[in-house]
Amino acid sequence: MGIFDYFKAKKTPSSASVAKDRLQIIVAHERSKRHQPDYLPQMQQEIIDVIRKYVEIGNEDVQIQLENTDDCSVLELNVTLPEQN
Amino acid sequence: MAKIIVVTSGKGGVGKTTSSAAIGTGIALKGHKTVIIDFDVGLRNLDLIMGCERRVVYDFVNVINKEATLSQALIKDKRTKDLFILPASQTRDKDALTIEGVQAVLDELSEEFEYIICDSPAGIEKGAQMALYFADAAIVVTNPEVSSVRDSDRILGILQSKSRRAEEGKEPIEEHLLLTRYHPERVAIGEMLSVTDVEDILAIPLLGVIPESEAVLKASNQGTPVILDQESEAGLAYTDAVDRLMGEERPLRFLDVQKKGFFKRLLGG
Numbered sequence: 122m123g124i125f126d127y128f129k130a131k132k133t134p135s136s137a138s139v140a141k142d143r144l145q146i147i148v149a150h151e152r153s154k155r156h157q158p159d160y161l162p163q164m165q166q167e168i169i170d171v172i173r174k175y176v177e178i179g180n181e182d183v184q185i186q187l188e189n190t191d192d193c194s195v196l197e198l199n200v201t202l203p204e205q206n
Numbered sequence: 207m208a209k210i211i212v213v214t215s216g217k218g219g220v221g222k223t224t225s226s227a228a229i230g231t232g233i234a235l236k237g238h239k240t241v242i243i244d245f246d247v248g249l250r251n252l253d254l255i256m257g258c259e260r261r262v263v264y265d266f267v268n269v270i271n272k273e274a275t276l277s278q279a280l281i282k283d284k285r286t287k288d289l290f291i292l293p294a295s296q297t298r299d300k301d302a303l304t305i306e307g308v309q310a311v312l313d314e315l316s317e318e319f320e321y322i323i324c325d326s327p328a329g330i331e332k333g334a335q336m337a338l339y340f341a342d343a344a345i346v347v348t349n350p351e352v353s354s355v356r357d358s359d360r361i362l363g364i365l366q367s368k369s370r371r372a373e374e375g376k377e378p379i380e381e382h383l384l385l386t387r388y389h390p391e392r393v394a395i396g397e398m399l400s401v402t403d404v405e406d407i408l409a410i411p412l413l414g415v416i417p418e419s420e421a422v423l424k425a426s427n428q429g430t431p432v433i434l435d436q437e438s439e440a441g442l443a444y445t446d447a448v449d450r451l452m453g454e455e456r457p458l459r460f461l462d463v464q465k466k467g468f469f470k471r472l473l474g475g
Contacts, residue, residue, distance in 0.1 A: 135396025140352050141403045148359045148407055155363045 157187050168198065176202055208316040211323050211451075212341040212379075214365075216357030218328030220349045221386040224422055225444075226325035227255045228433040229345065232448030234289035235433075238320040241280065241290040243311075245337035246327035247302055250294035256283065257429025258291055267295035270307035276314055285434065290319075300333040308336050330364055339370050343380035345413060345451075349387045350399040355407055358383075362410065382413035384447060389418050394463045401461065414447030416440050417460045 165185045172178055184199040213226040223246075230242035243266060244252035253259040258281045264274035269292075276292075283289035292315075295302060315322055326337035338344060344365050348358040365379050366372055372379075385404055392398035401415055421438030425431065433448070435441040439460045446456040 137393070137396045137399050137403065140399055141407065144352055144355050144399075144407050147356060151356075151359065152363070155367075 156189060161185065161187060172200060178203065208312075208319045208322045209343065210312065210316075210341050211321065211343045211345060212326055212338040213323060213345045213347060214326040214334060214338055214361050215328065215347040215354070216330060216334075216361040217349075217354045220347050220354050221416070221422075222328070222347050223251050223255050223325055224426065224432060225345065225347050225384055225386065225416075226252060226323050227431040228441075228444040229448055229451070230321075230323040231283075231286050231289060231431040232433045232445060233321050233323075233451070234283070234286045236448070236452065237288060239288045239290075239318065240321040240323065241292055241315055241319045242323040242325060243292040243315075244294035244325050245303070245333055246325065247294045247298055247300050247333060248296065249327065250296050252291060252325050253281075253293045254429060255426055256291050256431065258283070258293075259429070262293045265293045265295040266311070267298045267302040269311055270302065270304070276311065285430070300327070300331070300336075303333065303336045305336070305339065309340065312340050330360060334361070335364065335368060338365055338379075339368070341365070341369060341379050342371075343382065345382045345384050346408070346410065347384050347386055348404060348408070350385060350389075350393070350401075350404055352399075355399070355404055358408055362408065381410040382451065383408055383410050384413045384416065386416040387418045388415050388461070390461050390463050393461075401458070412458075413450055414443055415458060415461060416443045416447070 165183060168185070169178065169180060169183050172183070178200070182201040186197040188195045188197065213222050213229065215222050226242055230240050234240040242252060242256070244250050246252075247267060253262050261281050264279035266279065268274040269276055269279045279292060281291045281293065283291060312322060324337045324341065327333040346358050346361060348354050362381065365381065369379055371377065383405065385401060388401070389398055393400045401412065405412055417439050419438055419440035421435050421440045422432050425435055432438065432440050433444040436445070443460055446459065449456045
């Protein structure tokens, strides 16, 4: 860093701390998916297809989550139905 | 029984082969009979880094396919006593490796050697999975850079779920973080992830930090493992890492910025 750099305002966070924040988020996200069974994405798609037979929904309207606690696993399914006219 | 150590990373170009060569040589220098196996079938390079590329006659795949015996394929290192190299095949592909074939070779090597270093190919596919499957310990080579850290975390997940130890429910693979290509100057000005940043994210014990060093390229140009260059920071840092791997305590070195003179700092550069 030369003398001229000292005049530049340095308000933005360093690129290394941005990198660390981004990594912590993505790594935590990927770790949470690591223990989910391989069939989950396909099951999600099939559930969406079944619901679509009856109601018009988008892919993002079905959230599926598997949570493991000590002695049981909970499959959480959250379907957002469109507003009725 | 030999201890099987995989050197792995997920991402390519982070220094797996350089580290395998350095660490394997370092262990052998301590008097332990060591073999380094190149698992990068189709893209072998350990032979070049170790400077024995012209002595390769038979390779790992030949031994698996029983076209050659182990003693025909093993190359004895000319510089370091107690060190051998098992080169990868350059003409086959990764499908030439099978669990049974690899196991048979490792079992035979285990009778004669104390340490088996498996130099993994990049990626998370078959070759990389074969290299880590039988491991007792893993050295995860990581650069202080986002894609490398993410890939290291991914490979840690595979070590914990797809290794033999995981499948058989045995004690998990010992994990070691080796941070390479580290620039203390860039860390100091916030341009590079620090050792602590990477430790925080990956949460595995640190084996060592290898500073970015001209000596690494110089060593690979000459086909000499960089650990033999005991004048270089990288060589000394690898020696420390090997000592730690053997259970000795060594303080971290070469992490501080070297002080620049007043004028150099004033003028920049």
